[in-house]
Amino acid sequence: MDNFEPKIVAFCCNWCSYAGADLAGTSRMQYPPAIRIIRVMCSGRVSPFLVLKALSVGADGVLVLGCHPGDCHYIEGNYKTMRRIPLLKKVLKQFGIEEERVRLEWVSASEGAKFAEVANSFTQSIKNLGPSTLDNLKQSSKGAKHG
């Protein structure tokens, strides 16, 4: 397991967490290359579908990062995320997937250090869990319904 390099998708909201990630970069803070950032307008845009999609095509872990409660650019987008992720985790557990593979964190635009810290600790926890076994059922044989 020593040479396991996880693939981690991090959904970052445009207004806080993406700027936080940017700050971590411009401040030359170190965080693992396992993190693949996808910028979305709001953490409320991160439908559970996107998290499941990332997991089903081979992500070993998914981070959902948004503005702190009360700071959402769209007033309450992150509250919706706050309600969705716990229910999604419950569903994942029933699917036999470790709920630790999905983590929700609040990272503001000024928290470059927190972004790096979350990226580090999440990567470490995924390394401890080992590779996800989810991509063993490839989606290529999906029927005509999905084109």
Add this chain to the structure above:
Amino acid sequence: MAKLKIALYWAASCGGCDIATLAIGEKILKLAEAADIVFWPIGLDFKYADVEKMPDKSIDACLFNGAIRTSENEHVAKLLRAKSKIMIAYGSCSYEGCIPGLSNFYNRQMTFEHVYIETPTTDNPGKIFPQTKVKVPEGELELPEFYDTVKTLAQTVDVDYFVPGCPPEEKTTWLALEALITGKLPPKGTVISHAVKAVCDECPRKKGEKKIKKFYRPYEIVPDPEICLLEQGLLCYGIATRGGCGALCPQANMPCTGCYGPVEGVIDQGAHFLSALSSIIDSNDPEEIQKIIDDIPDPAGTFYRYSLPDSLLRRARIK
């Protein structure tokens, strides 16, 4: 015009879809005028060998109900695909996996142990399980192989159309049959239903702002007959389910369970219901949110009741 040749088949299903094809009532006379049934195991005495002898593409349309769970299901699906010009996944089982597909939360061994040992009415001290081959004095007997994972029809063969429902409503069935009879067929891959929008669009209940403090199961409350069931805390699946049924269940004071599958453009029905449902929880406090969520006893089974094999994850991972 020569009569159409139609085949009907049942794979892993309950038989309800075959009854649903008969539910079209007197329209069955119109069907009989336009079409001959060349294969229908539940209704007419044909053998697989009869189908094997038919030339390829000699059947105009096959209405295939049931999911693919055994090697027999798969064999007949492939056979009928080869013999039919049009393959229709009829009903939720062949379209999305439906109730038989819920066994994808388990594997073959767990299913066998439950069915052949654990059920209270079973007495099986020798722990005898079905085998694909067994020797008896008269010779060797064969049974189809029982697969670990239930699949949809479209995951097995190329499918032209989908008819949703558990079982499909009479008017939905007729919409598909009428298209066949008149030859006015929609584009390949169409889910044939009167609606592309959600069940809520057809539901006559009064709808307001949705905020939920507590979820209830249907036996726990007597819901108000006028107000949206979801607003009353019942897990009504109408918001994430294709209409076309006429919102029958909500009108009978029962929440929609999602049998018509996802609305147009949605791939994973369960994920979308999860998303919509959790968004309307009326709390901004993580602890209270967790408490409200804990009132849903089996979220994965509820959200994927009809669509587990067709979902992104398809099955649970068993360690």
